[in-house]
Amino acid sequence: MSSSKLKKSLLLRVSSFLFGAGASVAYADVANAQSDRDLENDEIIVTATKRATSLQDTPSSITALGREEIQNKSLVSMDDYLNAVPGVNFLDRGVGNNQVVIRGIALGFAERSTVGTYFGEVPLSNPIISTSTDIKLVDMERIEILRGPQGTLYGGGAMSGAVRNIPNAPNLSKVEGKVTAEYSRTEGANGSNGNVTAVLNLPLIQDELAFRVVGYRFENAGYVNLVSDDEIEARAAATGAPVALHQGMGGHNYTGVRGTVLWKPSDKFDLSFMAAYQKLNEIGRNEVKISLGGYNASALNTGKEFKSDDLQIYNLVANYDLDWGVVTSSTSRIVGQTADSSDLGRVIGWAAVGFSDRKKEGWIEELRFTSQFSGPLQVTTGFYYEDFESPENCCWRWTGEDPSLNPFGSPDLRIINSVATIEQVAVFGEATFEATDWLKFTAGGRWFDYERRDVISESGVLAAGSADLSTSESGTRFKAGVDIKPNEDALIYGLWSQGFRLGFGAAVPSPSVCDTDNNGLLDFTDLPLGTSQLQSDTTENIEVGGKFSLFDNRVVLNTAVYRIDWDDIPVGILGDNPVCNATINGGKARSQGVEIETGIQLTEGLHLQLSGSYVDAEFKNALVGQVGDRLPMSPDFNGYAGLQYDFDLYGKKSYFRADITYVGGFSTGNAIPTQSGDYIRLDLNAGVEFDKFDIRVFADNLTNEEDVTVSFFLDRGWRLRPRTVGLQLGYRF
Template identity: 65%
Template sequence: MKKTGLKQSLLASVAAAVFGTTAGAQDAATDDADDSLVIETIVVTATKRATALQDTAASISALGGEEIANKSLVDMSDYLNAVPSVNYVDRGVGENQIIIRGIGLGFAERATVGAYFGETPLSNPIISTSSDMKLVDMQRIEILRGPQGTLYGGGAMSGAVRNIPNAPNLDEVEGRVSVEYSNTNKASGGNGNVTGVVNVPLIDGELAMRVVAYHFENSGYVDLVSTGMMEARAAATGAPVAVKEGVGGNKYAGMRASALWRPTDKFDATLMIAFQELDEYGRNDVQISRGGYEATALNTGKEYKRDNIELYNLVMNYDVGVGTITSSTSYVKGEEGDSSDLGRVIPWAAVGFSDLEKKGFVEELRFTSDFGGPFEFTSGLYYEDFESYEECCWRWTGKDNSLNPFGARDMRIINTLSTIEQKAVFGEATYEAADWLSFTFGARWFDYTREDDIDESGPLAALPTVLESSESGTRFKAGIDVKPNDDTLIYGLWSQGFRLGLGAATASPDICDTNGDGLMDGTQSSLGDAQLKSDTTENFEIGGKFSMAGNRIQLNTAAYRINWKDIPVGVLGANPVCSATVNGGEARSQGLEVEARLILTDNFTVQLSGSYTDAEFRNNLLGAEGDPLPMSPKYNGYMGLQYDFALADNPSFMRADLTYVGEFSTGNSIPTASGGYVTLDLNAGVTLGDFDLKFYASNITNEDDVTISFFLDRGWRLRPRTYGVQLGYSF
């Protein structure tokens, strides 16, 4: 490519994209540029139909399989913080939380972002976290920003993350195996993993199977140390201080098998079965005030986390000529567990624990039109049935029961059986009024019932209770798309999102409203309702997508304002036994997002992105009006540089990825700020025939900033600098 041609065409291309200059003028401006050097078209299915990313009127980020491999991405924590308006809260195995566009309030809240593996939901409408399936043999990742209430329903009130695996190949045998070793600074040992993929056509062009297996082990890097305070707690409880190096290591192993059957051009069916086991040995949180990677704990028993999940999914597509009928049937089953020393934060020789079993069935039946005219639509039926059973919470583990202030081993045991059933009807339609003008309208009607049967025992137990809730409603979406030319899309969007409500306990009027004014004494809140309605988001967005310099430059921008209403809020009365949860919170989030991709030369590619998020409270129930919402940085940014070259005629690459996460709080009661750091990752690789060799270094500057702070001086820090090498063989 002639470098001068790209430079000379840039201003003309910007003018063509923004002001709609003639195609002839734009072609003339790029005559001396190499037409073969263009940004590859990325096809996404975020709208539940295949569309080019640059033609999709929504704020979407997408990562392809090659980019996932070149960046050494393994799980969601490796990439989400580099995406505009996204904050990923990682508190170890089974305790992740995704915040998009500032819509989030704190730990353990029910999900505000929908997470999917293929067509299967990973986020559960009952519990607060979603499983993180590892990124092995992936086709692409899609991150949808903004409420997705019409197509994705409850729980996607600020966006959705879709991890899409590679489908079986009907035409050829292929596969890959890789081994990897890395070392983390301050860790107790090395890290290693083995992955394998094999694809076999069983009937050429008709039936194929793809099998994926992986095993990862990461060493711990947090040291448990003794302090004067912990020695005093040990003396008071009879439990020794825990002293150990390199805790918090983890292991995860998984297998996925997919079969694709396509007997005719009109019909195909894909069956996927996946299993994954994640275990963390000890806790990897730290005592923030000590600096570095040190923590304190009493030796009250084994500390661990685990998250095991099984996924079953059957997708069938039938082409009826004027469109495609799709059925997606999913069954999800899993177990989660954790145990942590309470002596880390309070003077008890006890553990806090949780053991949870979950299962769910989801069916979606939809029709996607292909009329070939100005009017197209997608419509469908949705059904889900989820159940979870959890046992928790505090158990005395000291050997000297005379030091137990409550006299019982099980101080507080809570058994909770939760069920939820939901039905929905949804649809989105697009009408192309002219070659340059389109309108979109969408709606979703939902109806759900939920029951939580809570039984408690022990000296600190509350009374057993049964909480019930049910609700139906409709959420909407409307948009307008303007395409002044083939390289420009400008859109306006109004959309709604929601999160299903739930039952809630109310405060007693006899002791909590002594003056009879209908308000909880000492507050401006009611005594609460037995049912909390769904909280909602309403999004106003304008965006633009521009291709310039002969599609060597892509620039995507979006500005938005989200109003969040009816947020569930816990209220405490003047009497300490009085509390209630009410739909009393309101918040507002507004911001700007920018993403750019540039091919500067035939070897050099640049990716840039950044966002500004201004999220704040709008009433006094959650915080003073104007106070910032927690859990989301005001600024984040990313720059990726990749240089492709030939090393002795062998395809090679080098890349650097720089990520900035701005500072943010995790709640008014937590003084330590989170975020405010920059990380630099390096990757380099060479392909030698069927073999490939890759070297990488993550967090190469060895930053140890706090990624998320918790209460009572606890928190998590960036994983220390890690060097690694990977050897792969493809066939």
């Protein structure tokens, strides 16, 4: 092999170890298009800073996974990869109920997101709803995970980081496509799993207009059994509702389609339009009763337990190259509806159902300018606007068959109809100044202004009352950094950054009932009554990191050390009287830790990835927990090791890889005694390509661990999906 080819091979392989094959694909695309250049200088490209930059030259903590790694590791959902990323914990509480925690910044279930999630240019982490939809990873270019506050470029909600899922764009030059079919079995499941995906790319006008369409169907069998026990039998006798006895609950399916049109009439201008639709249906729940062991739960037969989620995304992106900069406009429309129903008899002595039907719809516009100046100064600046509305109908209804056993006298226990609206505008900017070849400074800021209103109407025997809550706020957040590049193989950076999460309205308890001594404090406490307007909570991050390419790029090592102070956390205060509950800004916490990732080319075909993190997150005042106690929702340690061997099998390109993920133990709240996490998961994948065909076999959770991934209150929780073994066939053209 020639020297230049060897160097190219080394760079491609090393980049794929640590940052994902998508990074090496980007490198290869550049190398193929510019073969007359010195391949040693070509760079791995990411867009985390909203401009194309070298991953190794980007002064922040980022992990990137590309299309080959997504395929080789069988990644189709966020829970397949996020727990293997340093400093990240993914809480899967049943399909469609996910929560991403980065660097320990989280307090509990159903809280508003502290991590921004994106599909292409579209933000999915709604400022009103606590969870974001997990769109299936079909035909993806790469995934970027940004750790640390991203308040200047990504705004509210990205106060601890952001996850960006970037789909493949249409190919203007050739017809291409792929069809895959997969079959698998899950240990103890009621049936088999299967999925079909299809991708078709059609150039309509050569090198000018193309259309790319993606379709998929995923079906997964349920593996949780509803059984009887003494506790649920006693509830059945007291309420007159029968015990539910079913096998294989929690089965679900995803159906989706995505189409993108790209028009590039000149080198200066391009326009793309994407429309995507995904529908989720789940039958039953995959939640378990931990004390029963294994994959068992108990429930009353109070009606059908289910979950459904429909999501529509529309996104129009225009880019115009001014030579000295690029102007980008991204206009997004999001429409969705989520409905679910579950038995309250799992947790309390009622024959009742908990239900919710929630809609969301909104517009998002981002207009930005990314400079291409010839001098040492570069800027990214823009305008952001969002307008969301989310109506909901919920919450508790008695379903017992014998009305005489209903202690409330009415089936409508608590019915809530609410409408939440939010409107936000923001202006952001970031500038970098290259003082010398080895020294660069960065400064950024964001100004935002928002208004939120929650109109709540309650009825039923347990109604808490109606309310009309409003809040508004303007503010600024900033970022500053310096990076030093002593040579082309090393980068050392220091970063200070801020993040935030939008506030909300809160009901204020009645002073006549809850402040009888008129001292402005909640009776029997030294805390204020609260305010109807909760301001944004904030994070402030100090980070030092380094990125190194060693031994002729055979080893890549990236590391970061950080400290995040989390202030003005919204805190619920309970008074002596049950109606004297207040919410105030006042909680404080701190998270500090270290992250490390490395990729090593052991031999020509043997690649090793290693990563890990330590997160020390604790309460700093008694409003949110005992001072010095650890924050819930994320482990102290997590670690990952991946080994891939590329080889020829009778002249056919083949691979085998093993991935081991360790998630340390953690709490999900002071009132929940069962520990979550503390497990090791082993996944195996192997594949071979036959011209236009490929075959892949896989085994997820090979050792069939059944550890509790997330525990909930009152003996409830979720376990690792049992061992799943399968085969995938693919055809490319």
